[in-house]
Amino acid sequence: MVDISDYNELVKAVLAISVLLTIFKFIFEKYKTIPKKAEKQPRRKSYGSSPDDPIPKPTPLYITPEQVKTRDDRPWRPFRWPYHQTMSICKLNINHWLDMDKYYYDYIKEKERVLHSYGPDNFDSLPGSEEACLELMETVKEHMLLRYPLLFTSKDNGVHVKNELTGEVLDFSLPLKENPLVYVSKMAKEDFYIVLQGEDGVHRLVAAAVPFPGGSFGIKYKLGKTLDVIHTEVPYYKEKLKPSMEKWFAKMQPADLVERASWYISWDHKLLLNNVYALKEGDKVETDIQPTQFNVRVERQTLRRLPKSRAIIFTNHPVFYSIEEMKDEPLVPSLIRKIIYEAPEGICKYKNFESFRDHILPYLNELVDRQIDLGLITAETPVKTLSTYPFALFIKESDDTKGWSNPKYPGNYSGEFKKEIETADVLEKETYARTAKMGDIIFAA
Template sequence: MDTFKIPGPLWLIGLALLSASVLYLAVNKSKRHALVGRVGLRSRREPTAGTPPRSLSPEKKSSTSQPLQPSYTDILPPQRRGVLPKLVSSLSYDEVSEDEVKRRILPMTTDYRTSEGNRYTPTGFSVDEIKVLGDFPNYAELSGVPLPQAYPEFNIDKALSRLYRPFRWAYHQTMSLSKMEMDWWIELDNTYKDRIAQRKGLYAKYGKAVLDYLPGSELACKELMEMVLQFICARYPQYFSLVNNRILKNEILGTEQDIRSKHPLEILMDNVPEDFAVMMRDDVTGHYFFRAGTVCSSLGWNVGIKIGLQLHQVHGPVPDYKEKMQFSMDRFFAKMPTDKPIQRGSWGLEVDTPLYMPPGDPHKVHRLSQDPNLRLTDCYLRVDWQTLRRLPLSSAVVFNFKTPFTPVTEFRDEPGVPALVAKILKEGKRNLMQYKSSWHVEHVVLPKMEEWAKEQEENGLVEKGWKVTTLDESPYFRGWEEKWHRQQGF
């Protein structure tokens, strides 16, 4: 049986947030109608008949093939218009009702640059106001999310990704989540040059399968690029700077690039080794669609397969999504504010370090059998570290994710990690473990995790007979920062 899976930030984030919502509502009834479930974009199965074709994008709706769905036309995210006078003295704050915004809403497929000036984005900004704000407005003020602190001790040649170990027990459809750590939205490490080269190579080879954008996404893509560039210039000033809001100087690559010379997503492709998926609100139904993105770390799917699809269509292969999660996920997207971004991590165990595995990729053969010659040193933890935030001007909801790999041999001195991994591999819910597709390495990884778990008890690294559960430091482990700094030398 083929258990090949598509890892998915979207559905996993959704499961996490759905669980958190239930707990939150139980203790805060006054917010009962203001909080809804959460969402996640990848899964690990190859596309099946359950994944609707690209023809079901908003431009090509089929009334006979689409199930009846609730309308979210009347639900808008919270407005951010109140900050306008702080940014441009000539812009006064005039209250605009939600009814007026909905009446004059900017259609999802319309380029704001050629639109009427009195059209509004879902967060309540008019096209005229957006044009007055110009390039690189103060996105910290616009979004309510502060810029990061500068990181002067950061050395790109030594830097390692944080030591993510997002393992949980009990392992079921309840995922951990937290507020996004504002200083770490974009996280660089010593694989930067190799990853940029790899991603550009993938784009050259696969084109729209890894980077694409649909009409109407112009503002969201520009806004995303500007927010990311503002972030990296503030966080890593020793490596990035903007000259006249026009020329991006990248000291790591030794380049100076006119940011108007390419599409905004291509500028990100050239300089930021992370994936971005842009979801936009359909002005007719209020539902969200995948309208633009650059994704080079997908397993079993690609941008070309998912672009143009509605949120629930993107999740076609996810078990129980329609029955248990679709309603709350759509509701969450409809109401998510700009100032409450979130983060979470998913994981998998892999042979080597496959970053991009489109349908039919030869690397898939590793997942079909347990190779008797497989060595532990060939096995890696793959973490998909994900954030989700709403852009303030366009109102698009953006997922971004990075994919660090760690040799599983690193687990040996990490308190509690071997025992936790062993328990998940042995006792994890069957359908979820099949979906995760770790079977092909378990014959090598599991015995070693059991051996190291006993070793840690004998050496006093963990308490003997401890109850194996999610670590208190999740998504890390006790002492992770000391190890992380030691490995980097700073």
């Protein structure tokens, strides 16, 4: 006879097993619907794009030739403290690769003078650079037509392009009438350096249009040379800059565009040879030069790679800001004063600070005291890099369409520039031979 209690226990056990199986089935089905975790992707370097990334195209900016006459470019203030010798690069918006400002016409005319007076000393190329020079020319032409459709016009798809600012019609039909570097210099106000990597893996300067070096940059002494040779005179290049540059070049793709700015001080606006670099070694600035005449020459530089030739293109665009026009910008006089006295010794020597710093010190002291009196800073305000580095604080107050004129002290040195150029020729020729081996300023701090 079956014990009914044993039967009940058996039923309970079967029910329990059935419930457990149902629960396990539910969990299993649920687990199958959970998406698998994606495989971990290799982390892309922040400074290196993929070879497949598209090259950005500029956005049209519909400014007229008349608007350009009063237009200021972005206001640079590349003063850093603490001072470190680095590349100090930042990502470049393609819209600002070749900028436009009110000095454009004067700069283009000065390029013509330098080309006529010095020719291959400032404009030249080596055999083997032809493809890169042509690609640069086409890249610049395309950029100008897209970015500034009212300043550069064409009725035949770029075969002939009219520069509405100078009135010149550039004939791009083949065979070209002039070196591609000449065409580039008739469109853009920047200096251009073309660098190619050789079969030995070393980068060399193979072509350049450099009418505005500020010091002496004889192309015939630099073409074919490695970057190490070109930067021989640049302070701390081997220890600080070379590793960064080589790392960047190794990763750099055509979609990678960067910019930076360097600076030094002079008391003129000459583009080919500034007064501070025309001084003989050990000379001091003349005592009759007024401190208010001193200005900061900013070298605004860009770096990009061309997709076909794989050439690396450096550009350099100098622009001047008087110390006087920056006098009410908090900390700027303090930064300048500190840097010209306390920067590393090699930098002070390279930028020739010793030739003039004692001369303008009383002036800078007055400007710093003035900022304290106005409440712009206090005596205890730390002297450090501006929060808007490498630009002025008022950059936030305007945009591409309006431009960036100084809201308090708008300036225009075009008249002074023209007068200085009229008397420049003799001094240039005397100084050029003496300083022909001076290092360039592509990546000076």
